[in-house]
Amino acid sequence: MKIDLHTHTYYSDGVLSPAELVQRAVEKQVDVLALTDHDTLMGIDEAILAAKSHAIRIIPGVEISCLWREQTIHMIGLNVDMSHQPLREKLDGVMHSRQNRAEQIAKKLTKFGIPGVEEGVFRQVKGVPGRLHFARYLVSKGYATAPGKAFKQFLARGKAGYFKSEWMSLADAATLIRDAGGLPVIAHPRRYDLTLKKTTTMLEEFKAAGGEGIEVATTNQNKSDQLLMSRLAIQLDLAMSIGSDFHEPCAYNELGKASFLIPVEGRLISDML
Ligand code: AMP
Ligand code: MN
Ligand code: MN
Ligand code: MN
Numbered sequence: 001m002k003i004d005l006h007t008h009t010y011y012s013d014g015v016l017s018p019a020e021l022v023q024r025a026v027e028k029q030v031d032v033l034a035l036t037d038h039d040t041l042m043g044i045d046e047a048i049l050a051a052k053s054h055a056i057r058i059i060p061g062v063e064i065s066c067l068w069r070e071q072t073i074h075m076i077g078l079n080v081d082m083s084h085q086p087l088r089e090k091l092d093g094v095m096h097s098r099q100n101r102a103e104q105i106a107k108k109l110t111k112f113g114i115p116g117v118e119e120g121v122f123r124q125v126k127g128v129p130g131r132l133h134f135a136r137y138l139v140s141k142g143y144a145t146a147p148g149k150a151f152k153q154f155l156a157r158g159k160a161g162y163f164k165s166e167w168m169s170l171a172d173a174a175t176l177i178r179d180a181g182g183l184p185v186i187a188h189p190r191r192y193d194l195t196l197k198k199t200t201t202m203l204e205e206f207k208a209a210g211g212e213g214i215e216v217a218t219t220n221q222n223k224s225d226q227l228l229m230s231r232l233a234i235q236l237d238l239a240m241s242i243g244s245d246f247h248e249p250c251a252y253n254e255l256g257k258a259s260f261l262i263p264v265e266g267r268l269i270s271d272m273l
Helices: 018-027 044-051 085-112 117-122 131-140 147-155 170-179 196-208 223-235
Strands: 032-035 057-068 071-078 183-186 213-218 239-243
Touching: 018 032, 018 044, 032 044, 044 057, 057 085, 057 170, 071 170, 071 196, 071 239, 085 117, 085 131, 085 170, 117 131, 131 147, 170 183, 170 196, 183 196, 183 239, 196 223, 213 223, 223 239
Parallel strands: 032 057, 183 213, 213 239
Antiparallel strands: 057 071, 071 183
């Protein structure tokens, strides 16, 4: 079984429509695909519709931005009930604060001397605006050579286009996902600015708040980090998840591409779906 439990569409900072994403997943022989856009459920109905004529199973999901001790953490909610009112209302709130942040970033970059930011960025946005939209604009206008560079030079804390995000707490995100019938999973656990000790503490608090899983396999993560996270999952009795974090067709990432060696003692989150 090919499983991919972390993907994006153009309703957040991906570039494909939900139908295009599903089509690509079918071509890549993915059996189970979770659509997990940042802070929105907008693409899920379209993905389910597009999957009707195929054997692929779509898991309704979301990637919630939340905060643990000043550190932004991304929490995946798998199999959430899309009609759950508190979830919808909370995500609407995040949408507003993302829109406000995007306006502030646009203002700051304009003041810094970069023309056309507002039109250039908001033209791309079909749902939730994110910093990757700004990064793509900066690259397209030659201000940076790659999105990663645009983050470093313009969008990271302390840079000209930085504006503080307002996210809910880690515990609130876990509760929200659970209340909506979903499974909370910590996305890309090695991508945060946290030591292994702090990561362990964060995961312990996540577990205590109702957390269920860790993404141990994600694209471009080396084998030793994967092994480390698998061991941590077993130690903390969390299930293991797998996701490409696919945003757009490119050389270094593909749907269903992340894979992992399953330690015998480990549990898979896909068995709980
Ligand atoms: P936001 O949630 O709007 O603050 O933006 C975070 C998103 O930007 C992540 O989900 C990634 O898709 C993208 N991102 C963050 N850091 C980088 C980076 N260094 N290079 C490329 N994309 C990045
Ligand atoms: Mn993203
Ligand atoms: Mn993420
Ligand atoms: Mn993601």
